[in-house]
Amino acid sequence: MPSDPLSDYEQRMVWAYDALHHGDAVAAEAAMMEAVALVPDAAEARGALGALLRRQGRPVEAAEHFAAAATAEPVRPAWVLERARCLADAGDVEGAWALVSRLVVDRADDAASHRLAARLRLAQGDTAGALTHAREARFLAPHDLEGSVEVGQVLVDAGDPLAAAEMLEPLLAHAHPADPARAAALVLQGCAWAALAEGEKAARRWRQALEADPEDVGGAARLLAGLEAAAAAGGGDLTPTYIKALFDRYADRFDSDLTQKLRYQAPRLLRQALDAVGVGAGLDILDVGCGTGLGGVEVKPLARHLAGVDLSPRMVEHARARGLYDRLWDADLMGALAEAPGAWDLVLAADVLVYLGDLAPVFQAAVLALKPGGRLAATVERWEGEGPYALRESRRYAHAQEHVLAAAAAAGLAVEHLAPVAPRWEKSRPVDGLLFILRKAGA
Template sequence: MSKDRLSASRRLDVALALVSQGDYVAAIDVARAALAADGEWDEAHFTLGDIFERAGETENAVEAFRQYLILDPVDRMGAEVRLTLLGAAAMRDRLPPDYVKALFDDYAPRFEISLRDRLAYRGPELLLEAVRAHLSSATGPVEVLDLGCGTGLVGEVFAGYFEAIDGIDLSPRMINRARAKGMYRTLVAGDITDMPAEIGNDYSFVIAADVLNYLGDLAPALRAAHARMKPGGLMAFSLEHGEAFPFDLGPGQRFRHHQRAISEWLVECGFELISDELGVLRQEKGNPVEGRIMVARATDGLSQLAGKLISQSDPDQASGQTLH
């Protein structure tokens, strides 16, 4: 089959315009015409799947997303996530890193306006309230590691409470936005489950604001954070609350975690839970999104062993504090 990417692109633009008008039947016809012009264009298969899903044609959506994955196995556009939400793929323990990177690279220019002005996001403020007393009473220099630092919102909110702050994020474009603010000592584009050598290993505070939601299994990220912390250091993080154990994937394409699973991961990875509160992280489609604001202390090996023994003998005691 001959390929005509320019013609396919023009037809796909028309299909998207029809979607914005709510004419899914016509949009499907035009998107199929785009694929007739270039059947090897992965983005066109994904867009057709999205239109099918909007039109309620689930089986056709599944087929289109699967065709996309054949052409783009690294899944930059997140077809596997869509298949999972449609019940056509097994749930993985994290979102595809290439998808998350591409998502936030594209999102970077409008990230803060979207979160602050449209979604009323206040995760960093809630985390600061959770650890303010500990920050104020800290002895010696306070060095902070900001996991999933994005454009540097944590650095702005925590300004005045630290001597140095380092950040890591999958998205280089988000990192560039944070660097322009001039608050971070070190900024690295990397994975929080496998942190590069540029990240230090003696932090008294680790902050993870709205980043662990992109992981199902939290153990790799918690272990990586613990390895970079001082004994007794604190980790503060936000999570969306879930009823399914250990986690499920919400319609917003973020993981929701069960409280008992979180507590078990913390013990397994060498943390002692200090506080666990509920708070409204942001608005989504006009509705408040409630999340957990948690603070945990990095313990030494003996404390970790004791925690495991408690977990084995008394599951209720290991499950963390009662929510308020």
């Protein structure tokens, strides 16, 4: 009596699941392959085989089986999503996006589709699109710790580690100690805190990750060792990510805190110094680290064209509301200086260089950005200890006067004005600072 292909298929699938239960992936794959040979359009066998191959790191083969499963069972969009994941794993970003872009329209309420869409948009260079999908995925599944790790990774990679750290905090507080996603979440939150220059918080999370996963699949020990090595070496400049997050958080109360609590007067002091050296009007001015535009208020009467740039998009929004600037954009200081060589009569840096250690690179960049005879006007906090500069507990650098002079000379900038000032107060005391105007040779 001839055998029944369907019955034989079902027997192979029983064998396959039994092999998986006992950890025998080789036997499971063999049984699934036999099942597929018996019934090629069986979505269950195709999908199970695709999942097994993907776990084994064979995404191209897995994608083929998920495609067959989707053809056999078109009413189940999960097969399409799994195929897209395999294509993404294999590096076929465009192929994966072609599938996912339809899924997020047809299944707008599916968090998993939005998570993959976020990852793909970031790979395509569309940071704004990645963040949109990441936030939608977070909204749709706010309590999914495993999914939140995927979302958080996109947020960190897209330059918003603060959002990742804040998203994971309550989830980790309520996570069961045995949750398999907990260790990965701890590692990721540590990475987010590290990006924000919160070294102690990062180290604490990585130590907790090691306790949760002694096998250290997430590499917490390596990350912790790197953090400790950097701390022993004295660290480096504050990261742009940290500065952006700091001022994005601070933007709404920036003006009131600075002018009332901290008695901030760096822009006014810079304007007085510029008047003292005889700077005229009709200037092309770049206000770097413009913040909410307090410096722009002071130098606007001197400007023919006033541009402002800040690392924090929320600060730029507040500056735009003043209606002072001819152009505003968010970018890092060095990139802004390099954007238009020889374009500026004046580069203003009020209370900005305190977030940099070595001033030599920025002075050299300023020389290239200035017109002949152009000026760099800035304030710093003054350092009188050992070394050219130091990072204080306030996470602001202080610079020795000798370092300012040496960096200026190395860049070919003449010191037109140098004076002690108190640009702001801190802890009810004036901050010891320096105000300087450096001039490029020429007209």
